[in-house]
Amino acid sequence: MDAITLLKADHKTVEQLFRKFEKAGDHALAHKRKLVDEMVRELSIHAAIEEQVFYPAVRARSEDLSPDVLRSLEEHHVVKWVLSELDTLPAESERFDAKVHVLMENVRAHVLEEEQYLFPEVKKAFKPQELRQVGESLELAKKAAPTHPHPAAPDTPPGNLLTGAVAAMMDMGRDALRTARRKAVTQVRKSAPRPLKKPLESLMSMDSAGDSLH
Numbered sequence: 001m002d003a004i005t006l007l008k009a010d011h012k013t014v015e016q017l018f019r020k021f022e023k024a025g026d027h028a029l030a031h032k033r034k035l036v037d038e039m040v041r042e043l044s045i046h047a048a049i050e051e052q053v054f055y056p057a058v059r060a061r062s063e064d065l066s067p068d069v070l071r072s073l074e075e076h077h078v079v080k081w082v083l084s085e086l087d088t089l090p091a092e093s094e095r096f097d098a099k100v101h102v103l104m105e106n107v108r109a110h111v112l113e114e115e116q117y118l119f120p121e122v123k124k125a126f127k128p129q130e131l132r133q134v135g136e137s138l139e140l141a142k143k144a145a146p147t148h149p150h151p152a153a154p155d156t157p158p159g160n161l162l163t164g165a166v167a168a169m170m171d172m173g174r175d176a177l178r179t180a181r182r183k184a185v186t187q188v189r190k191s192a193p194r195p196l197k198k199p200l201e202s203l204m205s206m207d208s209a210g211d212s213l214h
């Protein structure tokens, strides 16, 4: 797959998550938390592979596109800070929906700029075969990319290549721990005895049957 097709497919995946979030009801807290978990994962991986592979390749090929890449990096930087807050923010928080909306606005503006301006320029600067090679590198980078945002980490080579590998390993452990914890909580909830629906009424009926509390 060529680089542009791969990155556009990522954008589509994220946009679908945004639309699901917008359709979710105000009280669908667990559903919205799950959607945000997916946004954090998808956007963290996507930002990392663009920063590790795509942007350096574009800058190396065209100095004219360097200011656009730098702007994209700054946009990623802002998005990663918002993602890092959303990563642990409970869906019950009064800021949760507002923060997701700010995230969506920022990502949508960034995607629009890339798809309308940067990608067409990149297509002019690279041969189709070269774009396929960059695409292969992006696919490889995806397999070892961090799954959580690291806004304070370097975002250009060689710093991001070094810290990215460590961050990805730490994130894998964090994801495994989070999944195990959620499974345990679900299991405890399932095995817990169901509370009496109307404890007061049941006490009253015991009293009237002569088996009173006196």
Ligand SMILES: [Fe+2]
Pocket: 047, 050, 072, 076, 110, 114
């Ligand atoms: Fe991007």
